[in-house]
Amino acid sequence: MDTTLQMYKVKDIVDGFVYNEFEGKGLFGLLGKLTIQPEYQRNYIYADGKKDVAVIDSLLKGYPLGLIYFVDTSDDNFEILDGQQRITSIGRFTTGKFAIRDANGREQLFSSLPADKQKKIMESELLVYHCRGEESEIKEWFKTINIAGIPLNEQELLNSIFSGSFVTLAKAEFSNSGNSNVQKWSSYVSGSAKRQDFMATALRWVAASHGLEIEEYMPMHRLDKDINELKTYFNTVLDWISGVFRDVEKEMCGLDWGRLYEEYHTTSYDPSKVSASLHKLYEDTYVKNRRGVFEYILGGETDTKLLDIRIFDDATKQSVYNQQTADAKDKGSSNCPYCAIAHDAANSKIWDLKDMDADHVTAWSKGGTTDIRNCQMLCKPHNKAKGNK
Numbered sequence: 001m002d003t004t005l006q007m008y009k010v011k012d013i014v015d016g017f018v019y020n021e022f023e024g025k026g027l028f029g030l031l032g033k034l035t036i037q038p039e040y041q042r043n044y045i046y047a048d049g050k051k052d053v054a055v056i057d058s059l060l061k062g063y064p065l066g067l068i069y070f071v072d073t074s075d076d077n078f079e080i081l082d083g084q085q086r087i088t089s090i091g092r093f094t095t096g097k098f099a100i101r102d103a104n105g106r107e108q109l110f111s112s113l114p115a116d117k118q119k120k121i122m123e124s125e126l127l128v129y130h131c132r133g134e135e136s137e138i139k140e141w142f143k144t145i146n147i148a149g150i151p152l153n154e155q156e157l158l159n160s161i162f163s164g165s166f167v168t169l170a171k172a173e174f175s176n177s178g179n180s181n182v183q184k185w186s187s188y189v190s191g192s193a194k195r196q197d198f199m200a201t202a203l204r205w206v207a208a209s210h211g212l213e214i215e216e217y218m219p220m221h222r223l224d225k226d227i228n229e230l231k232t233y234f235n236t237v238l239d240w241i242s243g244v245f246r247d248v249e250k251e252m253c254g255l256d257w258g259r260l261y262e263e264y265h266t267t268s269y270d271p272s273k274v275s276a277s278l279h280k281l282y283e284d285t286y287v288k289n290r291r292g293v294f295e296y297i298l299g300g301e302t303d304t305k306l307l308d309i310r311i312f313d314d315a316t317k318q319s320v321y322n323q324q325t326a327d328a329k330d331k332g333s334s335n336c337p338y339c340a341i342a343h344d345a346a347n348s349k350i351w352d353l354k355d356m357d358a359d360h361v362t363a364w365s366k367g368g369t370t371d372i373r374n375c376q377m378l379c380k381p382h383n384k385a386k387g388n389k
C-alpha cells in the first residue's frame with residue numbers, strides 16, 4: 001500500500017459539500033471528487049452539539065484536528081477512510097446546519113461570524129494521508145488505524161470488512177433512524193440505528209437460526225442482491241413477540257428474542273392468559289428479576305430460577321434456626337426436620353447454621369410467601385434434594 005501526505009484547505013474540502021439530512025450522511029466534497037461516506041463507514045454521530053461544536057472550536061483556535069485518511073479510488077476520486085465525522089461537522093457548519101456560541105454566549109451560524117473568523121476556518125489546513133492499495137489491504141489497515149475518536153463497534157467493523165451489496169441494503173433498512181419501524185423495534189431491541197444495533201441484532205438472530213455466527217453469515221451473503229431472509233426473519237420474530245405478549249414492558253427490551261423464538265414459537269399461547277400471568281408476576285413483590293418473567297411464562301411457568309425469587313434474610317434464618325435447634329435439643333432429635341424423621345444415626349444430628357439453608361415450606365410457585373412463617377431450615381443435603389424435585 002502506498003501513502004502520500006497532502007495538505008488541504010478547509011475551503012477546498014467543503015467545496016460542493018452535500019449533506020443528506022434524512023440519511024444522516026455527508027456525501028461529497030472537493031467538488032464531487034471526494035466521497036465523504038463510503039458504505040463501510042458509520043452514519044454521522046457527531047451531531048450532538050458537543051463533538052461537532054468542538055471540531056469548529058478547534059479550527060478557530062488553530063488546534064490540529066488530527067490525521068485524516070483518504071483512499072484513492074481512481075486518479076481523481078477519493079473516499080474518506082478515517083475523518084468522516086470531522087469533515088461532515090465542518091461541512092455542516094459552513095453550510096449553516098448548526099451554530100456555535102461566541103465568547104458572549106450568542107449563537108452564531110457560519111454566515112453570521114465576523115469575516116476574519118470565517119476566513120480562519122476556510123483557510124485552516126487539514127493533514128491528509130492518501131492511500132492506494134488492494135481493497136483487502138486497506139480494510140485490514142482501517143481496522144488498525146481506527147484508534148482515534150469514537151471507536152467503531154463490532155458491527156461497524158464487520159460492515160467495513162464485509163462491505164458489498166448485502167451490507168448496503170441491510171444498512172438502508174436497519175441503520176436509518178428515519179425508518180418508521182424504529183419505534184416498534186425499540187420496544188424489543190436495545191440500541192440505536194446509527195450505531196448498527198438493530199442490524200447487529202437482526203443478523204445475530206438469523207445467523208443463529210442456521211447455527212452460525214454473524215461473522216460466518218455475512219461473508220456467505222456478501223454479494224446478495226436482496227436481504228429478504230434477514231428482513232423476514234427479524235420481522236417474524238418481532239411479530240411473534242407482539243402476538244404472544246400484548247403488553248409492552250420496558251424489561252422486554254434487549255432480551256434474546258431470537259433464541260426465545262427458536263425455542264418456543266411452535267408452542268401455542270393464549271395471549272389473554274399470558275397477559276394475566278404477566279400482570280400477576282409483575283405485581284408479585286417476591287419476583288426480583290422481571291426480565292426473566294417472559295421466558296418463565298413461555299416455558300410453562302416452571303423454572304422459578306428465571307425469576308430470582310426473593311430469599312429469606314439472615315435475621316429470619318437465624319431466628320428460625322434458633323427455634324428449630326432449641327426444639328430439637330429438647331426432643332433429642334436433629335434440628336433438620338428431614339434428618340429427624342430418617343431411620344439412621346443422622347436423626348439426632350445438630351447441624352451448624354452454616355451447614356443449613358432456608359427453604360420455603362410451601363413453595364413460592366404454590367403461593368408460599370417469603371416470610372418467617374413459611375421458612376424452615378434444612379441441612380444442605382436435604383435442601384438440595386428438595387430443590388431438585
Ligand SMILES: [Zn+2]
Pocket residue numbers: 336337338339340378379380381382
Ligand atoms: Zn437433613
